[in-house]
Amino acid sequence: MGTITKALSLLNHFSASRSEIGLTEFRNLSGQDKATVHRHLSELTANGFLEQNPGTKGYRLGPAILRLAAVRERLFPARRLVAPLVEKLAGELGELVHVSLREGDHLSPLYHFDALIHGTRVYFDEAELLPLHATASGLAMLAFGPTDLLPKLLKTKLKPSTGHTITDSELLKQTVDQVRNDGIAFVDQGFEEHVSSFASPVFGDLPEAIGTIAVAAPSVRMTDELKAKIRATLPLAATEVTEKLGGVVPVDLRRIWRNAA
Amino acid sequence: MGTITKALSLLNHFSASRSEIGLTEFRNLSGQDKATVHRHLSELTANGFLEQNPGTKGYRLGPAILRLAAVRERLFPARRLVAPLVEKLAGELGELVHVSLREGDHLSPLYHFDALIHGTRVYFDEAELLPLHATASGLAMLAFGPTDLLPKLLKTKLKPSTGHTITDSELLKQTVDQVRNDGIAFVDQGFEEHVSSFASPVFGDLPEAIGTIAVAAPSVRMTDELKAKIRATLPLAATEVTEKLGGVVPVDLRRIWRNAA
């Protein structure tokens, strides 16, 4: 792992529930040497990617990130473009919908919305990277994303998130093949207990998925009726998101989706 | 310059007018070796801070930045908090107002708003880092920010942005002293030709400026009347922004502002 990757990985330890992290905590989370972590934190701070709370000495995400995010959204306003589509689908289904983009061998949440019409709801952390083998989104990405994604992933050990996570290489291959045939992925409690989700791929201008759109609901609410409704609407939403992002759905997948409808 | 700084500095070459940058262009902009730049770009891409356009091979800002920005805004919604104050002041004055936060030895734009009531207007690039010695915001930061900021800056060569930029150490020291007495900074065409601006510091919980609020207008519109109006309103706005961000204005500066009013 290169220096830059080590440093940037430190930033991934922030989450909705952990906004400020100290040196020792970073060392524990990253497993790196303390001196190294410290130099990395200093350098990230000097560049505005972190800022240090003068009182607690803890580190927080810094202003540089906001500045760069503003630039990206201005040039390629993906968040703004997909937001209405996500909200519309979430409203129709009454469940949590999220769009994520591939970030290396994970998926990075871009936008999510929950209609909040039910008492129980699925918790979704925008800061958390989604693993490819444990989530419906991940399976959709493995099936329709870059072809070297699955082989690379199979070289690593598949870490279970729950007792239901697929950790067997052969089973993962078969499941991905099935997703490729169906044009939609379904996972029950693979990432979080008691949560089921569906996902379909979203494309850029190449016939290679750049992200996914997914619906997640508590498993108890995932009835045959809701499943049918999701299967009927999700491919359409994926097509709309793809078009909003200036991409095209590959013809063979378009055919699969049409036949399913 | 450390590896991480070199890599992160690459990201600063993006701007509103330059959304996609190729390897050779990065090499020219950064002055670094091509092989090094390429390795850095690859590593940034692998971590989602950049993404590569498969067609042109150029690099763009990646999804990781959005993800982290969402986390930061959720934990410390500075942008959302200051936006209404910036817009209110911009409306009252009819000119461009911006709030920036310190990012190492520069200022990083956090939010800006232009009432757009005049035909000519000041161009403001959210992606661009503001130098401390050339802008009103910078002088306010030098006067009220960390005490080691000015000495450190004086050790480097002061690069002129226009013919009016202060590049003399002695003059800069005097000017900063004056800003410290006035509680407000004024610069005429120090950063952009034909643009004048005022700035006051904004504080966190320590008696040390963390950022600034500034008004910029075409020099021809900067009449005595407008100047008086800005001097009367900017300190109040700076106080409001400080309070929104959960900080306090140091008592001695509060006295200066009160006496001026």
Added chain:
DNA sequence: AACCGATGGTTTGATATTTGAACCAGTTCG
């Protein structure tokens, strides 16, 4: 087709930086 001048990307081996175990210093708590 052959050529040119760009581009992105890779390799090599001497050189410089990063690394990590141990070390230092300040707090907090019994």
Added chain:
DNA sequence: CGAACTGGTTCAAATATCAAACCATCGGTT
């Protein structure tokens, strides 16, 4: 006091960097 935490710093050994040369590919020109 001393133990157990913090955050932060030092100096041989591992790793990254640099410069220059190289390869492949693209789009236009002769």
